[in-house]
Amino acid sequence: MTLARLNNLTASLQTSNLDAVILNPGPTLTYLTGVQFHLMERPVILFVAPGQDPVLVLPELEMLKVEMFPYKVQAFAYGENPSEWDAAFRKASQALGLDGKRIGVEPRQLRLLDFGHVKAGAPESEYPDASEVLTGLRLKKDKAEVDAMRRAVKIAQDALEATIPLIKIGMTERELSSELVIQLLKHGSDPELPFSPIVSGGPNSANPHASPTERKLQVGDLLVIDWGAAYDSYISDLTRTFAVGEVDDEYKKIHKIVQESNAAGRAAGKPRVPCANVDKAARDVIEQSGYGKYFTHRTGHGIGMEGHEDPYMRGDNMQLLEPGMAYTVEPGIYLPNRNGVRIEDNVIITEDGADVLSDMPREIRVVG
């Protein structure tokens, strides 16, 4: 499977204006090799150039990982002294004849640290942005990928259902977040979660990217839980919003609006429709309700091995949806310093429409 993926990459390199691409630890590297490396102070770089075996630069202490590669790679290992690292990178680019050539990079993933060493090894090269070629590789999910995502959704939903009865008034956001993580692992998530759950109550729920705090759940709070599981490196990313005891009527109202917006966003996804339409469908509902200025983010993002990847459901994105594309639909209304609501589902485009992987009830539920 990974060999077919590598062949796809080299085929698209041949029709691009790139002579090679370089990858550091992250989802694209894992996608192409099946091997896990960690991003750390010791750089790891895979060079891929059409017609040649890929070349890997890595620390000596990780040499055993070379045997885990599903195809032949030429490895250049370096020792612990950083002053010797550039030499390994020089050998790598020489082995592929890359100095002076066009070596594509992945700007969202590559650090200046990695780039500095690669450049020291091939100082005459150009380093154009290869995001388009690389993004294209992972954009359409095959059956095995969709099955893994489906499993990641099921694990996440089962874990939250198991957590809900444990929610109590006076519990802190952090306590609830820890309990949810425990349930995610018990229900079979990969030990490396895709992200740390967002558990935010009351005023914190009005911050879409809150980190769990020591604040205690109080009657009258809205409670936003944004969580996901990983299965076989594929992830889920869901959100539900709860009422802690009895809440203000306005909060029930905005919850209902977001629920309708989420339904409209889910319904808008089908092949050959621009991503912008999904955003518009969800946004129109909120704008027509008069809360438009409190929906402060795009409607969704692509999902697969990463929490945020192409395609993005943004008003300016005219990219057309195609079967196999996977993304979130996650409208929200955030009333600053008061309360917020978000409802998020995971969707896959099929041949004739869209398949919503998540089916946990979206109605407001009372907890605590």
Add this chain to the structure above:
Amino acid sequence: MTLARLNNLTASLQTSNLDAVILNPGPTLTYLTGVQFHLMERPVILFVAPGQDPVLVLPELEMLKVEMFPYKVQAFAYGENPSEWDAAFRKASQALGLDGKRIGVEPRQLRLLDFGHVKAGAPESEYPDASEVLTGLRLKKDKAEVDAMRRAVKIAQDALEATIPLIKIGMTERELSSELVIQLLKHGSDPELPFSPIVSGGPNSANPHASPTERKLQVGDLLVIDWGAAYDSYISDLTRTFAVGEVDDEYKKIHKIVQESNAAGRAAGKPRVPCANVDKAARDVIEQSGYGKYFTHRTGHGIGMEGHEDPYMRGDNMQLLEPGMAYTVEPGIYLPNRNGVRIEDNVIITEDGADVLSDMPREIRVVG
């Protein structure tokens, strides 16, 4: 506290040849602000220039985080359309008068994505490596930091002790890893763990950076567990090696050698001694035993908010230890395709010696 840290940074900038530094989400940004941002496709950058309020560029949807800053910052927010982002970065560098100046970067943390936007906003600037200034900030831990690390060690040790009775022959590495994560959270680790535990048995234990697999524990395996907790953003990073049932005499022998090497490494740490001495003390024991070529990595790394930070315990590192420096001592012997041993502790340099934060038994223990 964070204001004092910011003042330290601006003071060291004034004696450096830098006009400013830029920080993206990561430990240095958290250290200086106390605010958590996630590294994602939307860049977040803090500009720090002496004599001026710091400037923050961030997505609009994160604007509420600006109120969480412990000092005044000037914020430039951008919307969801990436084509508008460079304009926010231009305003930020104009506000500080930075174009054409020397703006220091953190190459281990900054991505080409972040750097590209900063550069678009200040194209005439130079971007030297500011690692030395930034590393210096976090190098010596104060009492509150040491207390948090001590707590992170205690949580980790208690969690592993609670996990050991659950280890069974036939359990997979992944199952054991999940159980350990559950115990870490139950014992009070921050929900965001510093790293996913390494749980590697038999041949996998000979790979220092293994990821947990579906391999089942078997009698005769060595079992390496490398794990840590986080408390208040400060971490622990420990390793112990176990015997699954009865193991070969050679494995008991290498375990004993590594235990002696770890003790020698711990004993070598004190103020005004080069880091290289710690490495040499640990390495000499293994080399004299004839297993030198199987100790394939440095003896340790600094520890604090990150798993790997300065100072590094490497043979070529002549940096002198000073009170408040914190690091790991983690020698190992790895017999390729057979078994491996590592024993890792966390150490803080004091006024007159070193304080070892971890005290879990280091002797080989039989599990399963």
